[in-house]
Amino acid sequence: MTTTVNFQLPQQAPAASAVELRGVSREYGSKHATVRALNDVSLSFPTGTWTAVMGPSGSGKSTLLHCAAGLEQVSSGQVFLAGRDITFANDDQLTDMRRREVGFVFQSFNLIGSLTAEQNVALSLKLAGTRVDKSLVRTVLANVGLADRAKHKPRELSGGQQQRVAIARGMVTRPAVLFADEPTGALDTKSARVVLDLLRTMVQTQRQSIVMVTHDPAAAAAADSVVFLRDGVIVDHLARPSATVVAERLAHLEG
Numbered sequence: 615m616t617t618t619v620n621f622q623l624p625q626q627a628p629a630a631s632a633v634e635l636r637g638v639s640r641e642y643g644s645k646h647a648t649v650r651a652l653n654d655v656s657l658s659f660p661t662g663t664w665t666a667v668m669g670p671s672g673s674g675k676s677t678l679l680h681c682a683a684g685l686e687q688v689s690s691g692q693v694f695l696a697g698r699d700i701t702f703a704n705d706d707q708l709t710d711m712r713r714r715e716v717g718f719v720f721q722s723f724n725l726i727g728s729l730t731a732e733q734n735v736a737l738s739l740k741l742a743g744t745r746v747d748k749s750l751v752r753t754v755l756a757n758v759g760l761a762d763r764a765k766h767k768p769r770e771l772s773g774g775q776q777q778r779v780a781i782a783r784g785m786v787t788r789p790a791v792l793f794a795d796e797p798t799g800a801l802d803t804k805s806a807r808v809v810l811d812l813l814r815t816m817v818q819t820q821r822q823s824i825v826m827v828t829h830d831p832a833a834a835a836a837a838d839s840v841v842f843l844r845d846g847v848i849v850d851h852l853a854r855p856s857a858t859v860v861a862e863r864l865a866h867l868e869g
């Protein structure tokens with residue numbers, strides 16, 4: 615399968631860090647039975663870079679992603695998204711911030727089944743309060759290699775194609791950061807590679823910032839760097855590692 619990738623959308627002036635967590639802790643439960651899912655985490659995701667977040671089950675990866683994306687309040691510490699302190703933002707402010715500054719890609723695609731590919735992408739613009747520019751929607755779909763699938767509904771697309779629509783939907787608003795939660799988890803090896811290559815192209819050509827939770831060492835190795843969590847603490851960091859090194863490090867943490 616060949617995929618045409620040519621992101622040529624307007625640049626925006628970015629903050630030095632797409633997302634920054636300062637001393638973030640997140641606790642669940644009551645005083646008597648507390649789980650500390652994140653424990654004093656300080657971490658910066660620089661603009662224009664792709665970071666993978668790994669760690670054993672229950673280590674706090676999803677909690678980190680949710681706190682960084684403003685989907686969950688932190689118990690203590692501060693979160694900066696696109697240069698703005700969102701720690702004490704109210705629900706309306708957070709919703710607005712997420713629609714404009716954040717894109718999401720999920721393992722299960724989460725497309726709206728009754729809408730075509732282009733309508734799914736256009737919806738993202740509508741929710742962000744942006745005029746729906748049809749040529750922009752078409753360009754973004756072409757960028758993910760789906761120019762000829764714009765009128766198709768999700769059930770008429772393969773898993774890999776659906777994930778590419780989801781990436782187009784996440785990208786069309788030019789978010790400060792794209793959060794990806796196991797984006798290749800439901801895909802075969804070949805489709806996963808296409809998706810990873812697309813994400814790489816977005817980083818290279820658009821300086822897109824990506825934060826990706828994954829269990830897959832091959833996916834993590836496609837990122838610029840990998841941070842490892844264990845028991846809610848950042849315990850390791852690797853720059854441009856191979857899949858083998860990532861797998862070894864993960865096995866060590868899980869052991």
Ligand SMILES: Nc1ncnc2c1ncn2[C@@H]1O[C@H](COP(=O)(O)OP(=O)(O)OP(=O)(O)O)[C@@H](O)[C@H]1O
Nearest residue numbers: 642643649651669670671672673674675676677678
């Ligand atoms: N809503 C919640 N209420 C209570 N505890 C929670 C809640 N969400 C997460 N936790 C706990 O916080 C810890 C971290 O969970 P989290 O989902 O962030 O881990 P994870 O690394 O994403 O795990 P996995 O790889 O299995 O998805 C776990 O001990 C989990 O049980």
